Amino acid sequence: MKSVTIKDVAKRLNVSISSVSRAFNNSYDIKKETRERILRTAQEMGYYPNPIAQKLTQKKTFNIGVVVPEFINEYYSEVIRGIQDILTSLGYQVLIMQSDNKHERELKNVKTLIHNMMDGLIICPSVKSKNMDYYLDEINKGYPIVFLNRIEQSFPANKVLFNNTKWGFFATEHLIYQGYKKIYHLSGSNDLGITKDRTQGFIKALAKHGFSKDDYKVIETGILPENAMARVQELIDNKDLPEAFMCVNDLVALSTISVLRQNQIEVPNDIGVVGFTETKIADLVSPKLSSVKQPTYEMGKSAAEMLMKVIKKETMSSNTIILNGSLNIRESSIRANQ
Amino acid sequence: MKSVTIKDVAKRLNVSISSVSRAFNNSYDIKKETRERILRTAQEMGYYPNPIAQKLTQKKTFNIGVVVPEFINEYYSEVIRGIQDILTSLGYQVLIMQSDNKHERELKNVKTLIHNMMDGLIICPSVKSKNMDYYLDEINKGYPIVFLNRIEQSFPANKVLFNNTKWGFFATEHLIYQGYKKIYHLSGSNDLGITKDRTQGFIKALAKHGFSKDDYKVIETGILPENAMARVQELIDNKDLPEAFMCVNDLVALSTISVLRQNQIEVPNDIGVVGFTETKIADLVSPKLSSVKQPTYEMGKSAAEMLMKVIKKETMSSNTIILNGSLNIRESSIRANQ
DNA sequence: CTGAAAGCGCTAACAT
DNA sequence: ATGTTAGCGCTTTCAG
Numbered sequence: 001m002k003s004v005t006i007k008d009v010a011k012r013l014n015v016s017i018s019s020v021s022r023a024f025n026n027s028y029d030i031k032k033e034t035r036e037r038i039l040r041t042a043q044e045m046g047y048y049p050n051p052i053a054q055k056l057t058q059k060k061t062f063n064i065g066v067v068v069p070e071f072i073n074e075y076y077s078e079v080i081r082g083i084q085d086i087l088t089s090l091g092y093q094v095l096i097m098q099s100d101n102k103h104e105r106e107l108k109n110v111k112t113l114i115h116n117m118m119d120g121l122i123i124c125p126s127v128k129s130k131n132m133d134y135y136l137d138e139i140n141k142g143y144p145i146v147f148l149n150r151i152e153q154s155f156p157a158n159k160v161l162f163n164n165t166k167w168g169f170f171a172t173e174h175l176i177y178q179g180y181k182k183i184y185h186l187s188g189s190n191d192l193g194i195t196k197d198r199t200q201g202f203i204k205a206l207a208k209h210g211f212s213k214d215d216y217k218v219i220e221t222g223i224l225p226e227n228a229m230a231r232v233q234e235l236i237d238n239k240d241l242p243e244a245f246m247c248v249n250d251l252v253a254l255s256t257i258s259v260l261r262q263n264q265i266e267v268p269n270d271i272g273v274v275g276f277t278e279t280k281i282a283d284l285v286s287p288k289l290s291s292v293k294q295p296t297y298e299m300g301k302s303a304a305e306m307l308m309k310v311i312k313k314e315t316m317s318s319n320t321i322i323l324n325g326s327l328n329i330r331e332s333s334i335r336a337n338q
Numbered sequence: 339m340k341s342v343t344i345k346d347v348a349k350r351l352n353v354s355i356s357s358v359s360r361a362f363n364n365s366y367d368i369k370k371e372t373r374e375r376i377l378r379t380a381q382e383m384g385y386y387p388n389p390i391a392q393k394l395t396q397k398k399t400f401n402i403g404v405v406v407p408e409f410i411n412e413y414y415s416e417v418i419r420g421i422q423d424i425l426t427s428l429g430y431q432v433l434i435m436q437s438d439n440k441h442e443r444e445l446k447n448v449k450t451l452i453h454n455m456m457d458g459l460i461i462c463p464s465v466k467s468k469n470m471d472y473y474l475d476e477i478n479k480g481y482p483i484v485f486l487n488r489i490e491q492s493f494p495a496n497k498v499l500f501n502n503t504k505w506g507f508f509a510t511e512h513l514i515y516q517g518y519k520k521i522y523h524l525s526g527s528n529d530l531g532i533t534k535d536r537t538q539g540f541i542k543a544l545a546k547h548g549f550s551k552d553d554y555k556v557i558e559t560g561i562l563p564e565n566a567m568a569r570v571q572e573l574i575d576n577k578d579l580p581e582a583f584m585c586v587n588d589l590v591a592l593s594t595i596s597v598l599r600q601n602q603i604e605v606p607n608d609i610g611v612v613g614f615t616e617t618k619i620a621d622l623v624s625p626k627l628s629s630v631k632q633p634t635y636e637m638g639k640s641a642a643e644m645l646m647k648v649i650k651k652e653t654m655s656s657n658t659i660i661l662n663g664s665l666n667i668r669e670s671s672i673r674a675n676q
Numbered sequence: 677c678t679g680a681a682a683g684c685g686c687t688a689a690c691a692t
Numbered sequence: 693a694t695g696t697t698a699g700c701g702c703t704t705t706c707a708g
Contacts, residue, residue: 005700005701005702006702007701015678016679016680017679017701017702017703018679018704019677019679020702021702021703021704022677022678022703025703029677030677031677031678034677034678048453049701049702050453050701050702051450051453051454052390052394052453052454052455052700052701052702053394053700053701053702053703054701054702054703055390055702056390056391056394056683056684056685056686056700056701056702056703057683057684057701057702057703057704058684063450063454070415071412071414071415071418072412072415074409074410076409077408077409077410077415080409081438084436084438088443093435093447093450094436095434095435095450096433096434096435096436097433098418098419098422098432098434100419100422105426108431109431112389112401112431112433115388115390116389116390116401116454117390225618225622251618251619251622254619254622254623255622257622258621258622258623258624261624280563280589281589281592281619281623283596284563284589284592284595284596285592285596285619285623285624286596286599286623286624343684343686344685344686345685354694354695354696355685355686355687355695356688356694356695356696356697357693357694357695358686359686359688360687360693360694363687367693367694368693368694369693369694372693372694387685387686388684388685388686390684390685390686391684391685391686391687392685392686392687393686393700394684394685394686394687394699394701395686395687395688395699395700396686396687396700
């Protein structure tokens with residue numbers, strides 16, 4: 001694995017290593033001819049400046065690190081697409097690390113990335129992270145970091161967010177306007193700020209429309225199918241069914257519909273269902289799933305653009321960008337005429 | 339962004355930098371006390387060996403690079419989980435790059451990763467890549483690379499694969515056993531080896547069971563919903579419908595079912611459908627989707643384990659691991675009694 | 677325009 | 693057990 005170094009090239013052409021360096025860095029103070037000659041034979045010899053060595057002497061690496069908690073649905077995949085589309089067009093390379101929803105792993109990932117001299121970081125935190133001190137320290141040292149999703153709005157850093165409370169509210173209100181009188185929310189973990197916010201939105205909407213305690217319920221199912229299915233089955237067994245479900249995400253919504261169907265309960269004729277964080281299949285299943293679409297791709301783009309500004313020191317303060325979503329009403333929440 | 343270096347620590351304690359280095363590398367030739375003293379004040383000062391500098395002098399970085407073409411479905415997400423589970427337990431860090439299905443970007447990613455001194459690479463190629471020379475060169479130089487999926491079985495390198503032909507065959511044969519007499523295959527692009535293989539399997543199964551040219555068709559829809567939906571609608575309009583569809587993947591299968599439903603054609607009562615590369619929702623939709631499950635997580639694990647062997651030089655030759663899948667028969671391909 | 681030399685932060689002989 | 697020194701491959705003054 002011995003590779004060609006700057007010295008080899010220099011020796012071969014009887015020039016100094018500085019000249020070779022200059023040739024590659026497009027320096028002004030080098031004769032065009034020598035430059036070309038050097039580049040040519042370097043090419044031949046398969047020489048390429050060693051980025052590690054470059055990093056040791058320079059400040060910029062043109063590498064950006066991205067930390068995500070997971071890839072289980074399309075969410076972060078699209079965020080990453082947004083990030084990459086902006087960044088690669090500007091000549092940056094994007095290195096991704098996955099934290100598996102564990103804060104410790106996330107911290108380790110961030111450190112690895114920083115130590116590997118990324119020019120900046122986009123961090124999608126795992127959970128309402130306890131230990132943000134390290135990040136704050138780095139930011140204060142001047143290290144460019146932008147956060148995306150799952151972070152408190154009050155956190156003093158650059159970040160791009162989605163307003164889960166607001167859209168949880170709208171999704172619920174849509175159900176109310178459809179005339180559903182008893183609505184349950186299948187919620188995510190209370191440890192997760194974003195799903196907690198959806199629950200807040202749910203409760204706010206009910207409060208606004210004068211629902212009484214008997215007319216709604218929040219059931220913490222988490223975001224995975226198995227548990228959601230079990231809880232819905234319980235409700236059926238206990239004859240404790242609402243007229244509609246507001247679900248923490250599409251997977252839970254689909255699971256709910258599936259269990260209901262197994263029990264000969266039809267959506268939306270018997271019960272209405274609305275999902276959240278719309279996935280591609282919302283439009284392909286039957287009934288088509290109503291859901292809140294998050295601007296994932298745009299969030300990635302915004303975060304990348306924000307990071308660029310931070311790197312170029314065009315912004316100092318802690319900016320927060322909150323992007324808008326949309327409520328896509330399809331079949332699963334359209335109440336039959338009565 | 340000035341950070342503490344080994345010198346600072348040395349100066350502070352009036353020891354040489356070698357001692358500090360030794361302390362951190364757990365070298366045998368250092369007194370326990372000094373070691374502890376150094377580590378303690380290093381801690382205080384916030385010192386941490388600069389990995390870039392370390393890389394310049396050492397060979398090992400304990401970083402592994404992974405290149406994937408995309409994240410659009412769960413496929414590569416699970417592969418990555420498999421890879422990470424093995425590698426992080428061995429003290430490695432996994433850096434991921436995404437090629438967006440473009441060979442050029444893939445090549446650039448690979449170079450970035452190699453130049454950043456990853457100890458090894460797991461490459462999931464984008465398409466039947468034309469230009470594999472660079473990879474071959476690196477492998478010949480002794481650089482540890484393992485390929486995963488979407489690569490010719492004949493390619494002389496370590497790789498882990500799925501036998502798409504075989505499982506395409508099984509999926510089709512299942513349809514035949516169900517008694518479907520006319521079967522169409524909605525195929526992926528012919529440029530993509532893996533989907534082409536599924537088509538091969540499809541054709542083989544039909545040949546084995548004596549289907550005539552009139553009883554089947556291969557329609558190249560690609561792997562995205564929009565086009566598949568349009569093509570299926572065309573078939574309906576032309577009254578050119580088969581008794582069953584063998585689809586290149588779940589998304590296309592779901593799209594097909596969706597279009598059929600819009601035209602009052604029910605699956606599986608009127609037409610059978612089977613998918614490929616099973617996704618989580620196969621079990622949640624109605625009708626539940628029959629599909630071929632690929633061992634994604636295991637493929638990731640195998641690739642990681644293989645890479646470790648290559649790195650430890652426990653293997654030299656070009657090994658190929660082919661993992662088994664399963665055909666999960668659900669509702670969408672169960673032919674009604676006649 | 678080009679070369680010599682210092683230095684980036686660290687490791688690894690080589691001394692002592 | 694500890695210090696000294698020579699690199700690792702490159703960039704960047706500083707001379708000329």
